[in-house]
Amino acid sequence: MVEAVLIDLFSLPASLHNGIQGVLRNTLEIIEKCSSTPTPFVYVMCCQMPESERKDEQESLLPALRDFQSTKKGLEVVCAQTTAAVLYTIKQILDEKDLSVIKVILPSLRKELMKVYIDHLFTAVYQFEFEDLKEASDCNNLQTIGPKREEQTVSTQDVALIRSEIQMHLKSLPSLKGELTILKSSLIPDDIFLHGFTTRTGGISYIPTLSSCNLFSSSKRRDPQAVVKENLRRLANAAGFNPENFHRVKTDHANAVCVMGRTEPDSYDGIVTNQKGVTIAAPGADCIPLLFADPVRKACGAAHSGWKGTLLGVSMATVNAMVSEYGCNVKDILVVLGPSVGPCCYKLPRESAEEFHRIDPKCVRQFDSAAPYIDIRRATRVDAVFSAKKLCTSLTSSVLTSAHRAF
Known part of the structure; x- marks a missing residue:
């Protein structure tokens, strides 16, 4: 059973920005009509560009989303400049609520890109299913937003750009539970061996049992390899290896x-x-x-x-x-x-x-x-x-x- 729904509006056509409330209203109606049980948590993903870079159509999008959010219980709008930042914020919300079965509703051309983000920011603990973003509210007559291709591929360059975007976002996050600490022994000569023992502080892992300098990722844990890699980068920078x-x-x-x-x-x-x-x-x-x-x-x-x-x-x-x-x-x-x-x-x-x-x-x-x-x-x-x-x-x-x- 789906526990949460993510609605991705990052690539929403500009022509639909003014009618965004209608798109969301129709999407929520589809969710209710096509689901046997109600979905209590819905998260809307959207891009929030710096004021200097916003276009005219973006000026009306965020206020419209905020207004719509105020009328719908259980719906939350999450905005940031990058997909990585939005997804990681939503992941924190999902983890706090212990949710793991997720439906992602998005324009069809975003699906394969979204899978790359999910592969890097989530683990096998989570289950994802995907659905095209629709305009109509009739389950028997749905119209997909945007063009649809039979086969979609993500280039090696796109994957590299997504990885870089994720790394940059994780690198920008503050350390949790204090600064990174390395404990040393006076027995081992420092001029020959770089050595030490870490504490739990100084990383970015927020899962209570892993917080915060977790250095081990597993398919059975919620901490993805990308987060562990960032923790290791911070440790290496502090220790000098x-x-x-x-x-x-x-x-x-x-x-x-x-x-x-x-x-x-x-x-x-x-x-x-x-x-x-x-x-x-x-x-x-x-x-x-x-x-x-x-x-x-x-x-x-x-x-x-x-x-x-x-x-x-x-x-x-x-x-x-x-x-x-x-x-x-x-x-x-x-x-x-x-x-x-x-x-x-x-x-x-x-x-x-x-x-x-x-x-x-x-x-x-x-x-x-x-x-x-x-x-x-x-x-x-x-x-x-x-x-x-x-x-x-x-x-x-x-x-x-x-x-x-x-x-």
Whole structure:
């Protein structure tokens, strides 16, 4: 069932500007007549040029739209200078209302272009259907606005222009939840390795669970790749690395390690390299992001260590990869633990807790309960201390992702 309707007026013929209220009235009548259930939310997209660039016919369009909006409950007019700006604004409204099934009503010649915008600004979470903008209100006798072609194609140049338009709009947006912050460890020498841990601040992702410096896009999430790419651009600019040479692990909550330059596994929680100018990264939240650095061999690694990866020894596997691939001496490898959940806030079922208890009894609190508290940071230290010369926690245990709003 359609949850919202978008009416695209960006390419509305100038001859219809004066009669825009009639066009909208007829369109809404069509929606009501041809739908089994009423659509509560309708959004009208239109172009709002700067005053210096407006033509005579545009002067009457916006006031007419505003007047029409005031008479129709559930209808909202969204204006901006570009399609990207309007669509992204509407996307924010849809996400706030948790809507995902959308009908787009537009001139037929805009359909393929609109699909390119949608492919870049939305994900597979959303479902779109398209309908030609009509003038008549009789469902059995509809007249399409504008010329119609049997086949429409979008040129490579058009796609590039749309991508550029989207990038420029996202680049213009303010950072959310504060400025971008990079936390560093004094253990890793800055003159050899650029390194750090990000917080949640400084990006443009507005979805509550992803806000704001989200660096991962998925078909199951509402944050599109274009937004993640902009977040990465801002991070790269602040940290000083090339975003085109950025590689993050493909988490599987296991202990596989990717060696840069070799065939990439389908999934892995550790990654190592000795290539200059390459940035590697691992995500963290409840799970621990780990950084590994060998200042002697100029090699480094990153790993994602959740409770499963901790039990499987992903930190040990990452160290072993550095030793076997780059000839690192285990005594030269520095290991830094990033922000993660702490023992005060993290529980696991008793059978899983028993495995941590075997690593070190101090890793488990309230062991006799059905869901004991687990110190995965301590378990990771125990695992890594067998492999590295020095082990340092970049943040004290008082800075926990579950208890700090920055993470």
